[in-house]
Amino acid sequence: MTTRRRFCCSLALIGLGAAAGCSGDPDTSPSPSPTGTASPSPSPSSMPSPAQTTPAPSASPTASPVNPVSMQALIQKKYDGRGLRLGRVLDRNAAYTRYAITYLSGRLTISGVLNVPNGAGPYPAVVLNHGYIDPAIYTTGRGLAREQDYLARRGFIVLHTDYRNHAGSSDDPRADLNLRIGYVEDVVNAVHAVKAAPKVAPNRIGMLGRSMGGGITYSVLAAQPGLIDAAVVFASTSSDAAQNFNHFIRNDRGNAAITSAVIKAHGSPEARPEFWRNMSPVNFFDRVTEPVLIHHGDSDDTCPIAWSRAAHAALTRAGKRSALHVYPGEQHAFDRLWPLSMQRTVAFLRQNLRD
Template identity: 45%
Template sequence: MRTAFVAGSLAAVLAAGACTSSGSPPRAPTLIPTAPAETQRSSTSPSPVAPPSASASPPASPTAGPTGDGRERSDPAFIDALFETDFDGRDLRLGREGGSTDAYRQYFVTYRGDGLRISGRINIPRGSGPFPAVVLAHGYVPLEQYTNGATMLRERDHLARKGYVTLHIDYRNHAQSDDDPDNGPNLRIGYTVDAVNAGLALQQLDAVDPDRIGIIGRSMGGGVVYGALVAVPGLFKAGVAYSPVSSDTVDNFNRWVRRDRDRGGDARAVLRRLGAPERAPRTWARTSPRTYFDRITDPILIHHGTDDEDCPIRWSEETVTALKQAGKKVTYHVYSGERHTFTSQWPLSIRRTEAFLDTNLR
């Protein structure tokens, strides 16, 4: 049974302003508390940077113990652990309305998966559905500063006005989402689980066409996009990454975690289990989406600025090279002079994103 997409206290209003595909008023779920010059590099001409050799078919890690049937058990930080995961996104519920416009209605939302309740914000276009949808995976914000639906407001507003349901997820440990104390020591792989479960939860929403769901990630969320496309091929029919982190997890670990005193406990826990990346490259390859790019079945769009001060553009160049070597469909746009957050050239980038989604989700 797919979940209806309106809050009960607003049923009368929504009956006039937003209908299901059958034209009848939708059912009401249980209310929950709130809580300028640019250069394009096409997919045929990425920078000639080879991916690390560790990306080729790594063996079972010595840190993974045998299971009862003799197979090797994946460490929870390994990407291949996602292949063994029983994704169970469900029970998407709309809470209080806030921030609605003449083009869409916006709600606080929660869904369940991996034993957790995850919060977020959903925009649902007015009118008759079902609509295509996108999961929005945000970048890094310190947990103590993050609030529900705090980021990616531009993408949410633009795409909802163009007829897309947008589900901006808070991730575990963020806002009103449940806590997962192991997420840091597991290299935040739980964020990818949350994104996949969000896609599955959207499939059960009456407002959404279950066969037309994509995913967009910014910065850290770009890594979530890579992981989600690898974890469950075909769930997301298109992926978009803005200013993404590296698809080689070692790059991200060394830049942000390894020598950060505030994350020293996470770093020690990971190094104790997996060893140092320079001493155990084959083990660490199993933590990287790039290693498993051969699993991807759907197209990817990557935006990156030449002056990105947080995520070096060479990371995307290496990712594009690896995707093409795996025979995947990738479109790569480079923005001269653009920094990490995309300001002056954001209108161009969102038009390209919209066109990409229209091609693959309409």
């Protein structure tokens, strides 16, 4: 990996547990056919009951004013996700129609795609948060392509957001300086936007994120409890900000200049531990109110499975409903067992996105 690639990859939401897609563009790989696979049958989709433990208190807001690059800022921010517009038809098939869309996130316009099943509805909706893809090569709707199709064919409206600085979205010149915390804002506003879309059942909204998008999902859950009804996370980056910084940037000798720039802007984890704690959704998991389903391959060399084990353990300690499925031999981009992971995902969403 080049230094430039490593920098873009790592800086993508360092503090929000989201640096993902560093090993390429797995989200756009073709869907493996379920036919002929040796995957075992899906396990029951029911979630375990919340652990009877006393949740650890979340980090309380620091002295006023709140740092704009923090979980506290995401908690206090007002969102409306207005102005959803359906643009041109990108595809039409027997199962669904695919539209180019835009919506507003604060003062920015965010692009994306919307898959709408053919029928009267109303349908449950799922907001998809893709992993890291270099914005220089990113095109609208790229990432999670197989998940977009799979879910729409099974009766879900799917909104795939591009994030700011991607495709047709507005530019945010401070995105890198702010560790791309704005991606979380864009996703929260995507949820508000899709609730107003035609055919959507607004009280039946799920979220799915992989890699960088998994870290974004954790931050959404912690910052805005009650916004959605269930969340699915694939091969996520760490929910601990300092862990991502050290893993993707600091421990790479080729990133000395980048490491210095980040430390100059925000301080090192040793010098300013409060900043890194306040950028870590794991320290706010006591706020989560939705069930979480986590998928991770045990051969992932981009985002170690230990990160998902730690997130699952932290959610469980906080008394939250969390389930972790481990996939033997699967790397960062799921392959052989991807159909099984999606069967489990659909069962989980159908169970939790009910009237």
